[in-house]
Amino acid sequence: MTQQNKKLEELRAEIDRLDDELLGVLEKRVSIVSDIAAAKKDDGRSLAFRPGREAQVLRRILETHSSDLPGAVIARIWREMISAVCRLQKPHRVSVTAPEKSVGYWDLARSHFGSATPMSLHVSPTVVLREVSTDPATLGVLPWMNAEKDSWWVHLAQGGETVPKILAALPFSPNQGGAFEDLNALVIGQSQPEPSGNDTSLMVLVTSEEVSRARLNDIIGKADLPGHCIDSRSPEVEEGDWLHLFEMPEFVSDDDERLSRLMALAGEGAIKVVILGAYAVPLSEA
Secondary structure (H helix, E strand, O other), X not given: OOHHHHHHHHHHHHHHHHHXXXXXXXXXXXXXXXXXXXXXXXXXXXXXXXXHHHHHHHHHHHHHOOOOOOHHHHHHHHXXXXXXXXXXXXXXXXXXEOHHHOOHHHHHHHHHHOOOOOEEEEOOXXXXXXXXXXXXXXXXXXXXXXXXXXXXXXXXXXXXXXXXXXXXXXXXXXXXXXXXXXOOEEEEEOOOOOOOOOEEEEEEEXXXXXXXXXXXXXXXXXXXXXXXXXXXXXXXXXXXXXXEEEEEOOOOOOOOHHHHHHHHHHOOOEEEEEEEEEEEOOOOOO
C-alpha cells in the first residue's frame, strides 16, 4: 500500500468514527425529546409543533456553524431532524394548497416539514381550511403574498376556539437553488403562536362601514401599534362587514392592551379586532 493510499484509508476510518459519533449524539437527542414528550403528554395540546422555538434553534445554529457547507444545507439537515422528532412527540400531518396545480408549494412544504411527514395536496384552500379546522393534528400550508388572490385569511377573521391561527412562514431559510419558484406560504393550525424574538403578526379589524387606508394607518399608529393596513375586503352581502388586514413587525398577542385602544380609536363602526397569528421572520428577511 502506498503512502497516499494509507493516508486515504486513515481519513476514511476517521469519517467512519465520526459517523458513529454523530449517530450516538443524534440518538441521545432523540432520547431527550422522548423524555420531553412524556413530560408533556397531558398538556392538552394536539400539536408538538413549536415554530417559534424552531426558529430560535435554526438562527442559533446558522450563526454558529463555520464549516464550508452552505447555510441552506445546514438548515435542511436541522429541519429534517426537528420535524422528525416533533412527530415523535405528537404525530401530525400537513395539508397543502397548490393553486393552479403548482408543485412548488408541495416542495416548499416538504422541505420544511421533512421527508417522513404525511402530506396531502389540494387545489382549493377551502379544503385545507376545512381539514385544519376539523382536525387539531393537521397543519395547513396556504399561499401568501398574492394580494388580490389571497382571500383565505377572511375565514380566520371569524375568530373562535377551533379557527386556526397563523403559526409560521415558508420558506424560513434561504432557498439558493430557486426550486420553489419564489413562492411564499403561511402555515396555520389549531395552536397558539409563540414569539421567536423577531416576528411579524397579522391582525384584522372588522368594521360595519368602509374606512380609508389612510384612516386605518392613522388609527393603528395612535394606538401605538406598529405596521400598516395591507388589504381591505368589502362585504359579500349588503348587511355584511368590512375586513381590514394589518401586518405588524412584532409579536402581538390576543391580550395586548393596545388592541382595546385601537377599538376605542376606531369608533362606533368598529365591531372587533382579531389576531390571525404570527410567524418568525424568515432568515432571508432578517
